[in-house]
Amino acid sequence: MTHATAMLPDLRTVDPVELTRLLCDIPSVSGDEAAIADAIEVALRSLPHLEVLRDGDAVLARTSLGRASRVVVAGHIDTVPVQGNLPTQVRTASAAEGEVLWGRGTVDMKGGVAVALHLAATVTEPAVDVTYAFYDHEEVEAELNGLGRIARHHPDWLAADFAILGEPTAGHVEGGCNGTMRLEVATAGRTAHSARAWRGHNAIHDLAPVLAALAAHESETVTVDGLDYREGLGAVGIGGGIAGNMIPDAAVVTVNYRFAPSRSADDAEAYVRTVLADALAGLDGATVTVTDVAPGARPGLDHPVAAAFVAAAVAATGAEVNPKYGWTDVARFSALGVPAVNFGPGDPNLAHADDERCPTAQITAVATALRAWLAPERAAD
Amino acid sequence: MTHATAMLPDLRTVDPVELTRLLCDIPSVSGDEAAIADAIEVALRSLPHLEVLRDGDAVLARTSLGRASRVVVAGHIDTVPVQGNLPTQVRTASAAEGEVLWGRGTVDMKGGVAVALHLAATVTEPAVDVTYAFYDHEEVEAELNGLGRIARHHPDWLAADFAILGEPTAGHVEGGCNGTMRLEVATAGRTAHSARAWRGHNAIHDLAPVLAALAAHESETVTVDGLDYREGLGAVGIGGGIAGNMIPDAAVVTVNYRFAPSRSADDAEAYVRTVLADALAGLDGATVTVTDVAPGARPGLDHPVAAAFVAAAVAATGAEVNPKYGWTDVARFSALGVPAVNFGPGDPNLAHADDERCPTAQITAVATALRAWLAPERAAD
Numbered sequence: 001m002t003h004a005t006a007m008l009p010d011l012r013t014v015d016p017v018e019l020t021r022l023l024c025d026i027p028s029v030s031g032d033e034a035a036i037a038d039a040i041e042v043a044l045r046s047l048p049h050l051e052v053l054r055d056g057d058a059v060l061a062r063t064s065l066g067r068a069s070r071v072v073v074a075g076h077i078d079t080v081p082v083q084g085n086l087p088t089q090v091r092t093a094s095a096a097e098g099e100v101l102w103g104r105g106t107v108d109m110k111g112g113v114a115v116a117l118h119l120a121a122t123v124t125e126p127a128v129d130v131t132y133a134f135y136d137h138e139e140v141e142a143e144l145n146g147l148g149r150i151a152r153h154h155p156d157w158l159a160a161d162f163a164i165l166g167e168p169t170a171g172h173v174e175g176g177c178n179g180t181m182r183l184e185v186a187t188a189g190r191t192a193h194s195a196r197a198w199r200g201h202n203a204i205h206d207l208a209p210v211l212a213a214l215a216a217h218e219s220e221t222v223t224v225d226g227l228d229y230r231e232g233l234g235a236v237g238i239g240g241g242i243a244g245n246m247i248p249d250a251a252v253v254t255v256n257y258r259f260a261p262s263r264s265a266d267d268a269e270a271y272v273r274t275v276l277a278d279a280l281a282g283l284d285g286a287t288v289t290v291t292d293v294a295p296g297a298r299p300g301l302d303h304p305v306a307a308a309f310v311a312a313a314v315a316a317t318g319a320e321v322n323p324k325y326g327w328t329d330v331a332r333f334s335a336l337g338v339p340a341v342n343f344g345p346g347d348p349n350l351a352h353a354d355d356e357r358c359p360t361a362q363i364t365a366v367a368t369a370l371r372a373w374l375a376p377e378r379a380a381d
Numbered sequence: 382m383t384h385a386t387a388m389l390p391d392l393r394t395v396d397p398v399e400l401t402r403l404l405c406d407i408p409s410v411s412g413d414e415a416a417i418a419d420a421i422e423v424a425l426r427s428l429p430h431l432e433v434l435r436d437g438d439a440v441l442a443r444t445s446l447g448r449a450s451r452v453v454v455a456g457h458i459d460t461v462p463v464q465g466n467l468p469t470q471v472r473t474a475s476a477a478e479g480e481v482l483w484g485r486g487t488v489d490m491k492g493g494v495a496v497a498l499h500l501a502a503t504v505t506e507p508a509v510d511v512t513y514a515f516y517d518h519e520e521v522e523a524e525l526n527g528l529g530r531i532a533r534h535h536p537d538w539l540a541a542d543f544a545i546l547g548e549p550t551a552g553h554v555e556g557g558c559n560g561t562m563r564l565e566v567a568t569a570g571r572t573a574h575s576a577r578a579w580r581g582h583n584a585i586h587d588l589a590p591v592l593a594a595l596a597a598h599e600s601e602t603v604t605v606d607g608l609d610y611r612e613g614l615g616a617v618g619i620g621g622g623i624a625g626n627m628i629p630d631a632a633v634v635t636v637n638y639r640f641a642p643s644r645s646a647d648d649a650e651a652y653v654r655t656v657l658a659d660a661l662a663g664l665d666g667a668t669v670t671v672t673d674v675a676p677g678a679r680p681g682l683d684h685p686v687a688a689a690f691v692a693a694a695v696a697a698t699g700a701e702v703n704p705k706y707g708w709t710d711v712a713r714f715s716a717l718g719v720p721a722v723n724f725g726p727g728d729p730n731l732a733h734a735d736d737e738r739c740p741t742a743q744i745t746a747v748a749t750a751l752r753a754w755l756a757p758e759r760a761a762d
Contacts, residue, residue: 178576182625194637195559195707197600197613204616204634208592215586219578232578235585237622238632244563244617244673245637251619253585256575256626292625326576 006039011047011121016367017101017360019114023077024088024105030078030144033057033136037077040117040134049124050132053157057136058146060157061120063129069305070129072158072338073120073370074147074329075113075166076138079105083354091357099360106358107346108139112166115345115367119374126374128305131157138329142294147329151336162305163333164370168346171362171369173313174324175227175299175341177331178258181268182236182292185210185253185276188285192247200247204240206286207251209279211235214255217275222260225299227323229260233275254291258325261296261334268293297331299323300339312373313343317365343369387420392428392502397748398482398741400495404458405469405486411459411525414438414517418458421498421515430505431513434538438517439527441538442501444510450686451510453544453719454501454751455528455710456494457519460486464735472738480741487739488727489520493547496726496748500755507755509686512538519710523675528710532717543686544714545751549727552743552750554694555705556608556680556722558712559639562649563617563673566591566634566657569666573628581628585621587667588632590660592616595636598656603641606680608704610641614656635672639706642677642715649674678712680704681720693754694724698746724750 006026011019028036037057044052050061057077081104088103101111113134120132135146142148151158187207192200219231233255240251259268269290280286300306301321313319324330324342333340345362387407392400409417418438425433431442438458469484482492494515501513516527523529532539568588573581600612614636621632640649650671661667681687682702694700705711705723714721726743 180576180626193707194613194615194617195561195639197615197639198611202596202615204619205592205596207619208589208596211586211589211592215583215589230579232575234575234578234583234628235622236575236625236627236629238585238588238619239622241616241618241620241635244635245561246617247615248617254622254625258576258578326574 023110062131067129072163074133100357102357108351112344163340166344177324179296203251232258297334316369404491443512455514456547481738483738489732493725544721547725558705560677584632613639678715697750697753
């Protein structure tokens with residue numbers, strides 16, 4: 001791929017807010033990350049305390065100080081497509097928001113990337129060894145995900161005791177994530193011309209008790225490692241019908257179950273089957289098929305390194321510690337046996353929005369919190 | 382349109398079974414009826430007792446003997462696409478079926494057309510005046526229907542006291558037809574990411590009581606002019622869903638109501654709304670919209686001309702008199718104020734089938750029955 005050359009200033013001299021703005025202004029929609037990866041690689045290779053690895057359009061850098069623990073600080077460098085919201089602007093939004101960086105990527109997630117680059121450059125002797133991971137293709141199909149590719153090509157680079165993903169959490173700590181499973185509940189009938197409906201069996205009508213069970217179901221809240229994970233179970237799609245004059249012999253409802261990280265995929269499937277058991281018992285030929293599953297991630301906040309991070313973050317910024325409901329790449333770390341949290345600047349509800357914007361104070365606060373943890377002596381200066 | 386020339390033999394000399402075979406072998410898929418219309422027009426214009434009209438690819442012919450009553454004998458000349466089932470073959474099927482004509486159009490409905498052409502040619506002094514109508518585009522969109530076009534262009538040619546449509550009824554008399562109405566029942570919710578389902582309102586779940594009401598509903602049987610019309614009400618389509626990770630804000634079930642010819646379109650809509658009233662009462666923002674309606678046709682068998690026809694058909698062939706459930710062009714006659722029945726050779730369940738076939742004895746029996754009615758003295762010879 002050919003691409004324009006972009007350069008970053010010396011990372012040791014640039015403020016994380018300004019760095020966020022510079023990163024946002026380098027075109028980096030998923031699939032077009034070469035320029036920003038090149039800029040990051042060049043900037044990191046100039047820092048003698050770091051070992052740097054390039055894999056595709058992912059760039060990793062790590063310290064090797066022989067510390068007792070290692071943490072990964074990670075963030076994706078791609079964005080969803082631009083909607084006329086570049087170049088980045090510094091604006092003063094409402095009194096509540098204060099000064100913001102406005103534009104694509106300010107929330108998801110150049111702020112988190114800028115903080116990580118800033119720490120990589122300026123914390124030369126962290127209290128724990130750190131691996132920084134900047135990766136591509138997070139906003140598109142899961143199989144393209146750069147973090148997944150690194151786990152396949154260079155698993156040793158992701159080995160760690162704890163990981164922090166800089167996804168937007170408005171400066172709070174969001175631990176682990178719920179899992180997600182999709183299932184198709186299919187009913188089976190017998191076709192007939194609708195002028196003689198009594199000769200058929202209507203598969204759409206058979207969905208009635210299935211929908212009733214889903215509508216009546218009250219989702220559980222499951223406490224895992226001290227965080228309360230609220231689950232969700234419901235229909236996300238429905239389809240059926242052959243023609244306007246035919247009794248349909250098939251209909252299907254697609255169900256999405258967001259399940260607490262204490263449940264395995266098998267547990268989750270068994271749970272859904274139990275919820276639907278009475279509805280399905282009366283239906284001939286109905287089937288339930290799992291089409292897609294991604295287990296969640298336990299927050300792992302009982303690990304000493306994680307606990308130290310949380311304590312530092314709360315002390316430095318007054319951050320809240322919450323469960324993460326949506327599935328994020330923390331689950332990739334969890335699958336590697338690495339407990340992980342989300343911690344980054346920006347309101348996640350503004351991610352991908354046309355008016356995406358991030359309070360500059362959040363960028364500074366997240367940088368301060370991470371510095372307080374990685375370089376406690378210097379922070380105490 | 383250019384087309385191959387097809388010729389029919391002198392209609393006065395050819396048996397209806399053989400004429401059925403000849404008609405089937407003239408290509409006449411909907412939209413390509415010119416050749417068969419030309420052949421029919423030429424054959425009819427050679428008969429001095431008939432006045433002939435050509436309109437597009439429809440051909441009409443009528444006697445004008447000053448009789449007290451007039452009847453229309455009608456049939457469409459197009460077929461659905463051929464599926465390797467031409468040319469027509471004479472086969473001996475099962476013992477129950479006996480000799481059959483096998484091939485596209487033998488059931489729907491060249492047998493009925495052949496009988497009408499045979500009678501047009503051979504019953505030169507019928508007991509009632511007769512208008513024969515052979516029309517195009519019955520098997521496709523309703524707005525192309527040749528009978529509808531004639532009603533617009535030449536309504537006087539369809540004025541009559543009674544009409545017989547030669548659609549396949551296996552030689553029985555099927556009176557009138559049920560009406561058909563389609564309605565869309567739409568529910569309204571509020572989108573949310575399915576990881577935070579509690580922030581949304583699931584429109585698919587709202588369909589549960591609607592489907593339950595349809596599934597529990599027991600359709601009525603309504604007696605109209607002495608025939609029992611069995612109704613049908615149920616879902617023929619369902620849809621909803623935005624993405625696998627979204628709570629949907631809209632869902633819709635398409636309902637088809639087949640209603641007795643004693644109900645008007647307004648009555649039918651009110652009936653469906655009553656059936657769904659309890660289900661809809663609990664739903665905010667749900668709507669019911671009629672998207673399509675075609676009222677039915679009363680059989681009108683109490684009219685003296687119709688009664689005489691039925692008596693003659695029953696006497697000649699032992700025909701049963703039944704209601705028609707499916708919507709047919711008899712409803713077009715009904716809309717013109719002309720009571721109408723379906724009466725033709727061939728099992729309607731074999732219409733459009735790859736193994737479409739018609740017992741030759743049914744063609745003969747229908748011709749005999751109609752002759753007994755139109756020319757009672759000659760039939761008694």
